[in-house]
Amino acid sequence: MTSLGSTFSSPLMQRALLEAIMTGAIAGIVGVHVVLRRLSFFTMSLTHATFPALVVAEILGMSLLTGTAVFGLFVVGIIALVSRVRSVDSSTATGVVLAGGFALGVVLISSQPGFSRDLTAFLVGSILTVQTADLVTTASAGVVLLIALALIHKELVLGAFDPGSFAALGYRVLVVDIALLIIIELTVVTAIPAVGTILAVALIVAPAATARLWTDHIGVSMAIAAGVGATSGFIGLVISSRYDIAAGPTIAVVVATAFVVSTVVSPRHGWISRLRITTPLTTRA
Amino acid sequence: MIRLLTEPFSAPYMQRALVEAVMLGVLGGIVGVHVILRRLEFMADALTHTVFPGMAAAFVVGGSLYVGALVTGAISAVLLTMLTRNRRVTSDAALAVLLTGFFSLGVILISRSHSYTADLTVLLFGRVLAIDLTEIAVTAATGIFTLIVIWMLHKELVLRSFDPIAAEALGYRVVTLDLVLNVIITLVVVASVKAVGSVLVIALLITPAAIARLIVARSVAKMMAIAALFGAAGGWLGLVVSYEGSVHHGLRLASGATIVLTLTTLFFVSLLVVVVTRFLRSKNSQPALTDSDFVLSGDAFPVGP
Numbered sequence: 315m316t317s318l319g320s321t322f323s324s325p326l327m328q329r330a331l332l333e334a335i336m337t338g339a340i341a342g343i344v345g346v347h348v349v350l351r352r353l354s355f356f357t358m359s360l361t362h363a364t365f366p367a368l369v370v371a372e373i374l375g376m377s378l379l380t381g382t383a384v385f386g387l388f389v390v391g392i393i394a395l396v397s398r399v400r401s402v403d404s405s406t407a408t409g410v411v412l413a414g415g416f417a418l419g420v421v422l423i424s425s426q427p428g429f430s431r432d433l434t435a436f437l438v439g440s441i442l443t444v445q446t447a448d449l450v451t452t453a454s455a456g457v458v459l460l461i462a463l464a465l466i467h468k469e470l471v472l473g474a475f476d477p478g479s480f481a482a483l484g485y486r487v488l489v490v491d492i493a494l495l496i497i498i499e500l501t502v503v504t505a506i507p508a509v510g511t512i513l514a515v516a517l518i519v520a521p522a523a524t525a526r527l528w529t530d531h532i533g534v535s536m537a538i539a540a541g542v543g544a545t546s547g548f549i550g551l552v553i554s555s556r557y558d559i560a561a562g563p564t565i566a567v568v569v570a571t572a573f574v575v576s577t578v579v580s581p582r583h584g585w586i587s588r589l590r591i592t593t594p595l596t597t598r599a
Numbered sequence: 600m601i602r603l604l605t606e607p608f609s610a611p612y613m614q615r616a617l618v619e620a621v622m623l624g625v626l627g628g629i630v631g632v633h634v635i636l637r638r639l640e641f642m643a644d645a646l647t648h649t650v651f652p653g654m655a656a657a658f659v660v661g662g663s664l665y666v667g668a669l670v671t672g673a674i675s676a677v678l679l680t681m682l683t684r685n686r687r688v689t690s691d692a693a694l695a696v697l698l699t700g701f702f703s704l705g706v707i708l709i710s711r712s713h714s715y716t717a718d719l720t721v722l723l724f725g726r727v728l729a730i731d732l733t734e735i736a737v738t739a740a741t742g743i744f745t746l747i748v749i750w751m752l753h754k755e756l757v758l759r760s761f762d763p764i765a766a767e768a769l770g771y772r773v774v775t776l777d778l779v780l781n782v783i784i785t786l787v788v789v790a791s792v793k794a795v796g797s798v799l800v801i802a803l804l805i806t807p808a809a810i811a812r813l814i815v816a817r818s819v820a821k822m823m824a825i826a827a828l829f830g831a832a833g834g835w836l837g838l839v840v841s842y843e844g845s846v847h848h849g850l851r852l853a854s855g856a857t858i859v860l861t862l863t864t865l866f867f868v869s870l871l872v873v874v875v876t877r878f879l880r881s882k883n884s885q886p887a888l889t890d891s892d893f894v895l896s897g898d899a900f901p902v903g904p
Contacts, residue, residue: 354641354695355691355694398860402809405641409805409809410805413799413802417860420724420799420855421853422893423849427737513702515695516695519695556726562706563710566703569700570696570699571700580633591732
């Protein structure tokens with residue numbers, strides 16, 4: 315316990331913990347919508363395509379948040395446009411843009427000195443270097459995101475479950491979709507200092523996927539996802555500082571473990587319970 | 600112009616890089632056609648990340664990267680199948696979690712080593728310029744084996760892509776076919792990681808095939824030929840661009856990433872050409888083929904067996 319106490323005594327670690335917990339909670343809540351709409355692969359491409367923007371913002375000395383947010387939305391536009399062409403379906407467009415965006419970032423960063431070090435921070439995060447200003451950014455981004463989600467909660471849920479009646483009721487499907495995309499992109503950008511571009515998708519998808527195994531209710535699911543995200547951030551950071559291993563990936567492994575354990579022990583949907591009520595495992599068509 | 604395309608390859612290490620890049624381009628292009636037809640893009644992306652911890656472990660203990668990658672590739676194929684059987688969890692979410700979890704394990708392993716960031720960079724983005732003859736031989740052997748399997752099972756794989764029910768009715772084991780395809784994808788990923796790194800392999804598998812799909816929509820064999828051609832051209836041009844930038848213009852360009860960027864550029868150029876010609880043709884006459892698009896089967900992102 316004493317070593318755990320001393321872990322928290324340094325201001326560096328306190329800032330990192332605060333960042334990890336906040337990011338975990340925000341990503342968890344937004345992730346519920348990502349999982350509902352099966353946008354995991356899309357979010358993945360968003361995180362990869364945000365990578366070159368991060369590099370450009372860094373080279374130009376721009377604010378990371380605005381630079382990456384603008385470029386991320388540009389990428390969403392490209393994917394949407396390319397998928398409209400007949401004979402390119404959306405997963406192909408997503409894959410091409412994902413790989414291309416990532417390569418662009420690598421090429422840009424390879425032309426700068428200090429190639430490996432910067433790259434690692436962008437890819438897997440460097441949570442131990444967060445400053446107070448970063449914490450303020452994360453907190454304000456979190457507040458904005460949560461207010462936005464609360465305001466259009468009903469529209470988002472209805473649009474996810476029944477796009478037909480959603481459109482028939484006179485809602486603008488496109489407007490709500492774009493709002494959600496902006497929210498996801500902002501979340502990705504917020505999560506980058508903690509876990510980097512490759513692993514941001516872990517913090518967004520895994521807590522929400524875990525929550526879905528425990529409840530059917532969206533509100534409850536958001537609460538569980540926020541809890542899982544924040545707890546994983548906390549535990550991951552403590553483990554990483556104890557054993558001197560990379561922080562971002564440790565957080566990602568913890569949250570993935572929460573998910574895998576839940577697929578086994580979840581009371582209604584886990585393997586154990588399904589074995590008990592002898593439902594055949596191959597119910598999937 | 601010709602000199603620009605051949606001059607970079609006077610040094611032996613550039614020749615080896617060229618042979619490797621062209622072989623991988625051809626291999627990735629051909630296998631990629633199946634990836635795209637079956638909409639396994641996300642699955643392939645997941646595989647590129649899940650082989651990573653095996654490579655990292657092999658790297659740390661000084662073993663063969665290929666063996667490490669193969670072992671984790673096999674484990675992840677099983678895990679993917681089990682996770683996606685849970686109907687509560689959509690396959691894309693399970694893939695995303697597994698992908699990032701495995702990838703993180705790899706980074707954690709590497710983060711214990713002394714030259715953490717440099718090692719990570721090599722594993723993620725490859726070193727096509729440091730390819731030796733043994734690695735070329737491994738790639739060639741993998742390529743030949745993979746192409747023979749694809750050639751022998753061509754009819755079955757194509758039938759399974761377009762009409763899984765008919766394939767089943769004809770007595771083919773769809774599960775086995777899926778498994779074969781997943782193993783082939785894993786083999787291509789494993790063969791490519793050393794040259795272009797685990798993050799960029801996905802481009803070799805998807806982008807040339809996507810270009811081919813833009814150009815022909817009727818014949819799978821033709822698609823494969825065009826994809827192989829573009830994959831090889833991307834490898835060649837990418838190396839030329841990277842060499843020109845680094846040697847003549849003082850601009851260091853990572854070679855693996857430049858190859859991928861070249862392929863992406865080729866994709867967007869083809870897209871533009873196809874869109875413009877379709878537009879012009881539709882203005883002049885009725886489109887000759889209205890039902891020419893593929894009817895794809897399965898869920899949005901079907902996964903494995």
